[in-house]
Amino acid sequence: EAGVVQSPRYKIIEKKQPVAFWCNPISGHNTLYWYLQNLGQGPELLIRYENEEAVDDSQLPKDRFSAERLKGVDSTLKIQPAELGDSAVYLCASSPLSGAGELFFGEGSRLTVL
Amino acid sequence: GENVEQHPSTLSVQEGDSAVIKCTYSDSASNYFPWYKQELGKGPQLIIDIRSNVGEKKDQRIAVTLNKTAKHFSLHITETQPEDSAVYFCAAIYDKVIFGPGTSLSVIP
Numbered sequence: 001e002a003g004v005v006q007s008p009r010y011k012i013i014e015k016k017q018p019v020a021f022w023c024n025p026i027s028g029h030n031t032l033y034w035y036l037q038n039l040g041q042g043p044e045l046l047i048r049y050e051n052e053e054a055v056d057d058s059q060l061p062k063d064r065f066s067a068e069r070l071k072g073v074d075s076t077l078k079i080q081p082a083e084l085g086d087s088a089v090y091l092c093a094s095s096p097l098s099g100a101g102e103l104f105f106g107e108g109s110r111l112t113v114l
Numbered sequence: 115g116e117n118v119e120q121h122p123s124t125l126s127v128q129e130g131d132s133a134v135i136k137c138t139y140s141d142s143a144s145n146y147f148p149w150y151k152q153e154l155g156k157g158p159q160l161i162i163d164i165r166s167n168v169g170e171k172k173d174q175r176i177a178v179t180l181n182k183t184a185k186h187f188s189l190h191i192t193e194t195q196p197e198d199s200a201v202y203f204c205a206a207i208y209d210k211v212i213f214g215p216g217t218s219l220s221v222i223p
Binding site for chain 2 (some may be wrong): 004042043044056091093101102106108
C-alpha cells in the first residue's frame with residue numbers, strides 16, 4: 001500500500017513569490033492534515049479536512065495561506081506571497097478516523113525562502 | 115490550555131543502555147497518547163501509543179507508561195541500538211493532536 005505522497009520534496013524561492021505543495025493521502029483515508037514543522041520543533045496543525053470540508057483551519061494564516069481538497073482526495077497548500085519566516089517543512093498526514101488514532105505522515109516538503 | 119511539555123530536549127546514551135523521555139499534559143487532554151519517531155528527512159511515524167484505561171504498554175524494546183493522576187507519560191527504550199537515533203515526539207489529543215517539542219536521541223556505538 002502506498003503511503004502519503006508529497007511533492008515537491010524541496011523548494012527554494014525568493015520572498016514574495018508564490019509556492020504550492022501537493023499531497024496525496026493514503027487511499028480510503030477521509031481525514032487529511034497539513035502541519036508546519038519549524039526546525040527543532042514539533043509539528044503544528046495548519047488545517048484539517050474531513051473529506052472535502054475544512055473542519056479546523058483556526059491556525060492557518062489566511063492572509064497568505066490557502067488550501068483546498070477538491071473531491072476529498074488530494075490536497076494543495078499554497079502560500080502567496082511567501083515570507084522569510086515561512087521557511088520550514090510542510091508535512092501532510094492522513095488518517096482513517098477523525099480526531100484520534102494514528103496519523104500517517106508524508107516525508108514533507110522543505111521550503112526555503114531567500 | 116492545550117499544552118504538551120517534553121523532556122529532555124536532547125539525550126545521548128551508549129548503545130545497549132536505556133533511554134527515557136517524559137511528557138506532561140494539561141487538564142483537558144483526551145485519553146489517547148501516541149509517540150512518534152522522526153528520522154532525518156522523513157515524516158514522523160507512530161511507534162507506540164497508550165490509552166488511559168491502561169497504565170503501561172510494551173512492544174519489544176519500547177514501552178510507554180501513563181500516570182493520569184500526575185498527568186504525565188513516558189517512553190522507555192531498552193537495549194538501545196544506533197538505529198534508535200532519531201527525534202521522538204509525544205502527543206496528546208485535545209480537539210486536535212498536539213505534539214511535544216521533541217527529544218533528539220543519539221545512541222553512541
